[in-house]
Amino acid sequence: MxxxxxxxxxxxxxxxxxxxxxxxxxxxxxxxxxxxxxxxxxxxxxxxxxxxxxxxxxxxxxxxxxxxxxxxxxxxxxxxxxxxxxxxxxxxxxxxxxxxxxxxxxxxxxxxxxxxxxxxxxxxxxxxxxxxxxxxxxxxxxxxxxxxxxxxxxxxxxxxxxxxxxxxxxxxxxxxxxxxxxxxxxxxxxxxxxxxxxxxxxxxxxxxxxxxxxxGREEELPVKSKKKKQQSFPHIVIAVHDGEGRWLMEQRPEDGLLAGMWQFPTAETADPEEAVRIVSERHGLTVGPIDEAVRFRHVFTHRIWEVTAYTASVPDGGTPEGRSGWFRPEELDTLTLPNPTKKVRSALGI
Structure with a gap:
């Protein structure tokens, strides 16, 4: 009382x-x-x-x-x-x-x-x-x-x-x-x-x-129902570099998760061959062969990315299509990079 x-x-x-x-x-x-x-x-x-x-x-x-x-x-x-x-x-x-x-x-x-x-x-x-x-x-x-x-x-x-x-x-x-x-x-x-x-x-x-x-109920309260289990989604990242040591970066759409940020070319798939095809078509380049570099999980609020990152070389470079471009390692610091991209960058020592 x-x-x-x-x-x-x-x-x-x-x-x-x-x-x-x-x-x-x-x-x-x-x-x-x-x-x-x-x-x-x-x-x-x-x-x-x-x-x-x-x-x-x-x-x-x-x-x-x-x-x-x-x-x-x-x-x-x-x-x-x-x-x-x-x-x-x-x-x-x-x-x-x-x-x-x-x-x-x-x-x-x-x-x-x-x-x-x-x-x-x-x-x-x-x-x-x-x-x-x-x-x-x-x-x-x-x-x-x-x-x-x-x-x-x-x-x-x-x-x-x-x-x-x-x-x-x-x-x-x-x-x-x-x-x-x-x-x-x-x-x-x-x-x-x-x-x-x-x-x-x-x-x-x-x-x-x-x-x-x-x-004696301090451990019981507050009442809070459990959140729905986060869904996991596979993502393949292909870090593409050219003969001049530049890296291909693409800008994400203006809406949705990580809107407008820059990343290494990424495909929502678990199949490396499909990822190569998607990235090649998206940027108008011939990408491959690929070498695995790192695997990790990145947890967002409502979803989990299961990331496998590869590297690939396009010696002749070329002009990529879409919202993308070639960047030297020091130029990457001028871009807004999401944390999954930073993890890949760190693993590659770029």
């Missing part, structure tokens, strides 16, 4: 703990809404330690909205290279451009901000509360884990409709005077104390108000 004024106690304990114990992260040293927006997009499905150097480089290069809004896409993607989920970068640029052209700034209005391309409920709530102090729910996995334990919520957090329950819970509890510290406190608590496994309950500032702690 929670005390009568438990919500006030919860707010005070959480925000006080956050102000005293929060990690010193670069995006927490600014109130610039644009920079906070960048950090929130980068942090989606990406570890904090990974994001820190990207955030520093990105905000230095694209220091204001105009810089990012009109940056060449190739430069944008090169700056994002290695962070993954590349559609985030394109959507961010599109939304920043729309905000800059329409409002001249990041609008301090949840409805206007939330209508920008790629701005979902979490990003909307995070930026509005952190940058502008507007009470708004910012519900991510950390927040759902914390509140499912505190409030004994048994709903499956993997179901999209469940998010609404947690958004309503946040708005019941949020500190109207300091929504920034409250929302970030929930996120921080989930990241460093109320972890998925073996939560550090003895270090938790709100354990006395936590239903799961008192009932």
């Amino acid at each position: 929670k005390p009568l004024n438990w919500k006030e106690d919860f707010r005070g304990a959480l925000t006080g703990w956050y102000r005293a114990e929060k990690r010193d992260l670069p995006w927490r040293r600014t109130r610039n809404p644009y920079h906070i927006w960048i950090s929130e997009v980068m942090l989606q499905q990406t570890r904090v330690d990974t994001v820190i150097p990207y955030y520093a480089r990105f905000t230095e290069r694209f220091s204001d909205m105009k810089e990012l809004a009109y940056a060449p896409e190739e430069e944008l993607m090169k700056m994002w290279e290695g962070l993954g989920y590349y559609s985030r970068a394109r959507n961010l640029q599109s939304a920043v451009r729309e905000a800059y052209e329409t409002y001249g700034e990041v609008p301090a209005d949840p409805e206007k901000f939330g209508k920008l391309k790629g701005v979902g409920p979490y990003t909307e709530g995070a930026v509005m509360s952190i940058a502008y102090g507007i009470p708004a729910p910012a519900v991510d996995g950390n927040v759902m884990r914390v509140l499912s334990r505190v409030l004994l919520i048994d709903e499956d957090i993997a179901k999209p409709k469940t998010r609404r329950i947690f958004e309503e819970a946040v708005m019941e509890l949020i500190d109207k005077d300091d929504p920034s510290s409250f929302n970030q406190g929930l996120m921080e608590l989930g990241a460093v104390v109320c972890t998925p496994r073996r939560p550090k309950c003895l270090l938790c500032p709100v354990r006395e108000l936590c239903g799961a702690y008192h009932e």
